[in-house]
Amino acid sequence: MTPVRLFLALLASRTSVACRKAMFRVLIIGLGITVQSGLAMADHEHETDQSDIINVIAIEYPPLLGEDLENYGIIFELLSSYANDHFKIRIKPLFLPPARAKQNMTNGHWCLSTYPADSNDIDAYFVRLLDKTIKIGLYRKRRAGNTAPFRWNSLSELGGSSIAILRTNVQSPYIESLMRAGIKPVYVETRHQAFQMLLGDRVDYAQGDNLTLDAMPDISASAVEFSDTVMFETESGFYYRKSCADQVFKAGHAPHLIENQPSDELVQ
The missing domain is CATH 1.10.287 (Helix Hairpins)
Structure with a gap:
C-alpha cells in the first residue's frame, strides 16, 4: 500500500x-x-x-579557444574528437585567467590541459592532434579576373575593410590590432555564418584557418581563397599528466605507454 x-x-x-x-x-x-x-x-x-567528467584547463585564445566560441574553438573541437576515440571519461573546458592556469599547472592541480605545461614537469606529456600546424588567416571570395596574390605586409593595407569573426566576450590583442589598422570586425556566431556573409558580399573577408573548409563540405573551395599571409599559427595538441593516465584513457590508449612498448622485433 x-x-x-x-x-x-x-x-x-x-x-x-x-x-x-x-x-x-x-x-x-x-x-x-x-x-x-x-x-x-x-x-x-x-x-x-x-565523476566521469574531467576539466581541461584552458585560457581564452580566440579564435582557437574561447568559452563563447562555437564548440569552444577548433583546438577543443579536435580534442573532443580525440577523446571520443581514446578517453573513458567525458571532458569539459575550464577557462581560467593565464596566471591562474599557470598556477594550477605548477601546483599539479590538473590532469588535462591545452595550456602549456612547465618544460621541467616530467609528469607532463604532450599529444599532437594534427601533424600540420593550424594557420589562422583570412578568406576572400574568388572573383573573375582577380589573380592578384592574396597577401599583405601590414594589416594597415586592409584598412577600411570588414572581417567576419567569431564572437567572443574577450577583447583580445588580436582584435585590438585589427581595429587599430582600421579594420571593422563583424561578429558572427558560427564559421558557417561567416562564410555565408562573405559569399553574400556582406563582408570583405572571413576569418578562418587552413582546416576550416574540411568541416564545411557545403562551401566550395573554388568559391573562396585562403590568404597566403598567415596571421599566426600554432601546433594543435594538449597535455596530460602521466599519473592521471589510468583515470583518463581507455586501456592501452595512453600515448606515453604505447611509445614505451617494445617493438615486435625486440620481443622476438
Whole structure:
C-alpha cells in the first residue's frame, strides 16, 4: 500500500485517537526515511554523473579557444574528437585567467590541459592532434579576373575593410590590432555564418584557418581563397599528466605507454 492510501485508510479507520496518533507518527517517520533515501539516491546519481567528467584547463585564445566560441574553438573541437576515440571519461573546458592556469599547472592541480605545461614537469606529456600546424588567416571570395596574390605586409593595407569573426566576450590583442589598422570586425556566431556573409558580399573577408573548409563540405573551395599571409599559427595538441593516465584513457590508449612498448622485433 502506498503512503497516500495508507494515510486515507488511517483517516477512515475507527481506531482510537491514541492509536491513530501513534500510527501517524510511524507513517511520518516512514515518509521521512523515504524522502531522505530518495534524496540520497539523487545525490549519488549526481555524483556519479560528475565523476566521469574531467576539466581541461584552458585560457581564452580566440579564435582557437574561447568559452563563447562555437564548440569552444577548433583546438577543443579536435580534442573532443580525440577523446571520443581514446578517453573513458567525458571532458569539459575550464577557462581560467593565464596566471591562474599557470598556477594550477605548477601546483599539479590538473590532469588535462591545452595550456602549456612547465618544460621541467616530467609528469607532463604532450599529444599532437594534427601533424600540420593550424594557420589562422583570412578568406576572400574568388572573383573573375582577380589573380592578384592574396597577401599583405601590414594589416594597415586592409584598412577600411570588414572581417567576419567569431564572437567572443574577450577583447583580445588580436582584435585590438585589427581595429587599430582600421579594420571593422563583424561578429558572427558560427564559421558557417561567416562564410555565408562573405559569399553574400556582406563582408570583405572571413576569418578562418587552413582546416576550416574540411568541416564545411557545403562551401566550395573554388568559391573562396585562403590568404597566403598567415596571421599566426600554432601546433594543435594538449597535455596530460602521466599519473592521471589510468583515470583518463581507455586501456592501452595512453600515448606515453604505447611509445614505451617494445617493438615486435625486440620481443622476438
